[in-house]
Structure formats: structure tokens, C-alpha cells
Amino acid sequence: MKELLYKEFKLAIHPVFYVILLTTTLLLIPNWIFTVAMSYLLWVIVPNFFFAIAANNDTFFSVLMPVKKSDVVKSKIYTVIALELLNIIIAIPFAIANFMLYRGGLGMLEPNPAFFGFVLIMYALFNFLFIPGFYRTGYKMALPMTIAITGALLFALFIQLLPFISQQFNILFNLRTPESLMWQIGMLIVGIAVFIFLNSLTIKLSVERFEKLDL
Amino acid sequence: MPILKVDKINKKYEHFQLSDVSFKLEKGYIMGFIGENGAGKTTTLKAILNMIHIESGSVEVFGRDLKKDEQKIKENIGYMFGGIDFYPRKKLKLITSVIKRFYSNWDEAVYKHYMDKFRLDEEKRLHDLSHGMKVKYNLTLALSHNAKLMILDEPTTGLDPAARDGLMEIFQEIIEDGERSILFSTHIVSDLEKCADYITYINNGRIIDSSTREDFTDAYRLVRGSKKQLDVVKKELVSFKEDSFGFTGLAKMKSLSSLDSLQVERAGLEDIMIYYAKRGEK
Numbered sequence: 001m002k003e004l005l006y007k008e009f010k011l012a013i014h015p016v017f018y019v020i021l022l023t024t025t026l027l028l029i030p031n032w033i034f035t036v037a038m039s040y041l042l043w044v045i046v047p048n049f050f051f052a053i054a055a056n057n058d059t060f061f062s063v064l065m066p067v068k069k070s071d072v073v074k075s076k077i078y079t080v081i082a083l084e085l086l087n088i089i090i091a092i093p094f095a096i097a098n099f100m101l102y103r104g105g106l107g108m109l110e111p112n113p114a115f116f117g118f119v120l121i122m123y124a125l126f127n128f129l130f131i132p133g134f135y136r137t138g139y140k141m142a143l144p145m146t147i148a149i150t151g152a153l154l155f156a157l158f159i160q161l162l163p164f165i166s167q168q169f170n171i172l173f174n175l176r177t178p179e180s181l182m183w184q185i186g187m188l189i190v191g192i193a194v195f196i197f198l199n200s201l202t203i204k205l206s207v208e209r210f211e212k213l214d215l
Numbered sequence: 216m217p218i219l220k221v222d223k224i225n226k227k228y229e230h231f232q233l234s235d236v237s238f239k240l241e242k243g244y245i246m247g248f249i250g251e252n253g254a255g256k257t258t259t260l261k262a263i264l265n266m267i268h269i270e271s272g273s274v275e276v277f278g279r280d281l282k283k284d285e286q287k288i289k290e291n292i293g294y295m296f297g298g299i300d301f302y303p304r305k306k307l308k309l310i311t312s313v314i315k316r317f318y319s320n321w322d323e324a325v326y327k328h329y330m331d332k333f334r335l336d337e338e339k340r341l342h343d344l345s346h347g348m349k350v351k352y353n354l355t356l357a358l359s360h361n362a363k364l365m366i367l368d369e370p371t372t373g374l375d376p377a378a379r380d381g382l383m384e385i386f387q388e389i390i391e392d393g394e395r396s397i398l399f400s401t402h403i404v405s406d407l408e409k410c411a412d413y414i415t416y417i418n419n420g421r422i423i424d425s426s427t428r429e430d431f432t433d434a435y436r437l438v439r440g441s442k443k444q445l446d447v448v449k450k451e452l453v454s455f456k457e458d459s460f461g462f463t464g465l466a467k468m469k470s471l472s473s474l475d476s477l478q479v480e481r482a483g484l485e486d487i488m489i490y491y492a493k494r495g496e497k
Contacts, residue, residue: 060296214268
């Protein structure tokens with residue numbers, strides 16, 4: 001597996017894409033739609049990663065190497081997950097800076113622990129909608145990519161609107177009180193759980209579909 | 216024990232099928248896998264590498280079942296598929312650094328030796344290599360992880376005669392030590408005449424014959440005769456062509472006794488391929 005991961009990062013992901021991860025600096029804008037700051041990864045890096053795979057016969061050659069067929073798929077999914085987690089790790093210092101720079105309660109969802117819980121769910125949803133769809137054919141990606149980006153976007157929109165729709169949501173997840181923080185950490189844990197659950201489903205489905213393909 | 220044994224492989228597609236494809240390749244030999252375009256050569260090679268799902272049949276490599284020991288088997292297989300490149304815009308250096316990690320028995324000294332011998336420049340991109348150089352790079356990779364079986368799909372297609380001849384010599388050198396075998400598909404008959412020990416001929420998804428090169432051509436004769444004679448022997452022929460003087464056809468050696476009154480001559484590989492292809496058209 002480590003050889004496959006090495007291959008993904010060395011050949012399929014161009015180093016310039018890491019610059020895109022710096023879009024997380026958008027978390028420094030006061031009272032902004034922060035789910036957008038976390039979405040460039042899904043709009044640029046992940047699609048380009050899969051385009052590179054399809055354009056360079058990656059799958060075809062990977063299965064010729066002495067690896068398990070299922071690992072060929074898993075390494076792709078682990079790569080996406082690694083990029084998503086990396087994006088969150090890079091975003092955290094900017095989220096902290098946001099807290100230190102501005103006072104809260106301006107309306108938009110703050111980049112607090114609950115926010116990152118929601119982002120994890122958004123990423124997991126994207127992976128679930130895109131990757132198994134891609135492995136129906138192993139090369140067609142326009143439709144699954146459109147569905148996944150739309151799905152993640154609608155989820156992000158919903159999260160951004162919630163503080164305006166529900167006072168209760170605002171009290172629980174968007175204040176800077178110790179009590180609210182507890183709820184936010186709870187939401188983060190739920191986010192982590194959903195992320196793990198949905199991604200394991202993504203892996204299972206993708207592997208099953210890939211095993212059925214004739215290359 | 217054969218290095219490769221393909222046994223009754225069946226695979227159905229909408230407009231094509233492989234039917235009971237069987238043949239074997241012994242250690243230390245080169246087998247040419249011939250057939251017209253679309254006859255099922257690449258599909259068979261893909262089946263050998265477990266890239267497609269066969270409906271029935273089995274593949275054994277080094278005496279191991281492909282389905283059970285796929286990973287272990289692939290440690291010792293080298294391959295190349297004509298026209299399909301792995302990251303063509305990347306430098307060879309980078310591609311090698313990625314690929315070598317997959318093979319526990321990678322030998323850097325062997326790699327350097329063949330890169331020098333074939334005058335391959337690591338700083339070049341795969342895209343910038345000629346087709347012949349790409350084949351050599353693939354062979355270098357295969358030899359560097361000590362592959363015992365090389366599966367090459369159309370390695371000579373698109374090469375000039377001199378490059379083809381050079382490649383055939385390299386094939387001979389590779390199998391010299393008696394430890395390796397090469398299975399390569401082609402539709403260029405002169406390649407086989409230079410170096411193939413065995414020939415397997417596939418036509419419309421079926422193996423017509425798999426034997427040594429001599430036995431393969433010995434099994435057929437070209438026959439000529441008048442139109443009158445044609446009516447009598449038609450059924451015995453693989454297929455035939457008519458012209459203003461009469462006909463020319465391909466017959467199997469074993470059906471020749473009934474064809475004695477005809478003019479008979481040896482058939483070449485190309486004749487055999489052409490007449491079988493003609494049979495398919497009818």
C-alpha cells in the first residue's frame with residue numbers, strides 16, 4: 001500500500017496543487033462563508049487528481065504491479081482522505097487566528113470545532129457521492145463529479161444558513177460560551193464518526209465496483 | 216512444467232468472444248501470438264494478467280494459479296501494452312523511482328546496465344521516446360525486477376524494419392540463459408520468422424493452432440487447380456481465392472491425400488493468416 005500511496009503523491013498530484021490548500025487562509029476574513037474556504041480542495045485538487053489518473057492510464061498499470069486489486073482503489077481513497085485531513089490541519093491555525101482577531105456572534109457560522117465537524121461530514125459526503133460513482137467505469141467522471149460537488153455544496157449551504165434559521169442552533173453551536181463549546185466538541189466527534197463510517201462505505205462500494213470492471 | 220499455461224479460457228462480449236483459448240509456453244522460449252486486428256490477442260493477454268473477468272478456464276503462471284497467487288506471480292512478470300503509456304509526461308527517472316518500489320527483487324545494477332546498453336536517458340520524458348525506445352525501457356524495467364515471463368502486446372507495431380530486427384535480437388538475448396520466456400503478440404509475420412520458437416494463432420477468438428514454427432507451417436499447403444477441381448475439393452479447403460485461371464486455396468496437410476491431383480506448394484505464415492481471415496469473411 002505504501003508504494004501505491006507514494007505513486008499517487010509523486011505522479012498523480014502535481015506539487016502546485018498544494019498551494020490551493022492555502023485557500024484556507026480565507027478563514028481570516030471576518031464573518032464569512034467559511035465552508036467555501038474548505039471547498040476549493042473538492043473543486044480543484046480532487047478532480048485534477050482523478051483526471052490525472054484517467055489520462056495517464058494509472059489504473060491500468062497499477063493493477064499490473066504486484067499489488068492487490070482492492071489496494072489500487074483503496075490507495076486512491078486514502079489519498080483523498082489524506083488531502084482532506086491535511087486541508088483541515090492547515091486550516092486550524094487560521095481558525096484560531098480568526099478567534100483571536102475578531103469577536104464572535106456576528107451571524108455566520110464561526111470556524112469553531114462544530115464547523116470542522118460539519119466540514120468532515122461534507123468531505124465524507126463528497127467522497128461517497130463521487131468515488132463509487134467513478135468506479136462504475138473507472139474513467140467517466142463528469143456525472144459523479146457533478147453530483148458530488150452539488151451534494152457537498154447543498155450541504156455547505158444548509159450549514160451556513162442554519163444559524164439564521166434556528167436560534168437554538170446558534171446557541172448550541174455558534175457562541176463562544178463554555179457550554180456552547182461542549183456542544184461544538186460533541187459535534188466534532190459526531191463529524192469524525194460520520195467521516196469514518198461514510199468513508200468505509202465509500203471504500204467498500206468502490207472496491208466492489210472496481211472488482212467487477214474489465215480493464 | 217510450462218512457465219505459462221492457458222487452459223480453456225472463455226469470455227463473452229456483446230460482439231465478440233474468446234472460445235476455449237488454450238496454449239502453453241515452456242521456459243526459455245519465445246512465442247509469437249499472431250492474429251488479425253480484433254482477433255482477440257490483447258483480450259487474451261489481459262486475461263492472462265487477470266485484468267478482465269473470464270467466465271471459465273484457468274491461467275497458470277510458474278505452476279501457480281493466477282487467481283490464487285496473483286501478487287506473487289506479478290512480481291515475476293514484465294509487460295508492455297503498445298500505445299498505452301504510464302504517465303508519458305513524466306521523466307523516466309521519476310517513473311522508475313516509483314515503479315521499483317513495487318518489486319522486492321529490484322536490482323539497481325541491472326537497471327543501470329540496461330539503461331546504458333539501450334542508450335536510454337533518464338532525464339527524458341516517456342513522451343519523447345520513440346516507440347522502439349519505449350519497448351526497450353519496458354524491457355529494462357522487467358529485467359531489473361528479474362521478470363521470468365515477458366508479456367508484450369504488439370511491441371513491434373510502428374517500428375521501422377531495422378528497429379524491428381534489433382528488437383528481435385534483444386528478445387533472443389533475453390531468453391538466452393534459458394530462464395526467461397517471452398510471449399509477444401504481433402500481426403507482422405516477418406518478426407516471427409526471425410525469432411519465434413513457437414507460434415500461437417488466434418482467429419476470431421479461437422486458437423487455430425499452437426505449435427513450433429516449423430510444425431505450424433508444415434501443417435498447411437497452398438493448393439492450385441482449375442475451377443472444375445474447385446467444386447470437388449471446396450469442402451477440404453480452409454478457404455480459397457478464385458482467379459481467371461482457376462483457384463488458389465489453403466488446405467490442411469492431413470486432408471491432402473484427397474487433393475493429390477492439384478498443384479501443391481508450401482504455405483507461409485502470411486498465407487495461413489490470409490486464408491483463415493478470408494474464411495471468416497464468408
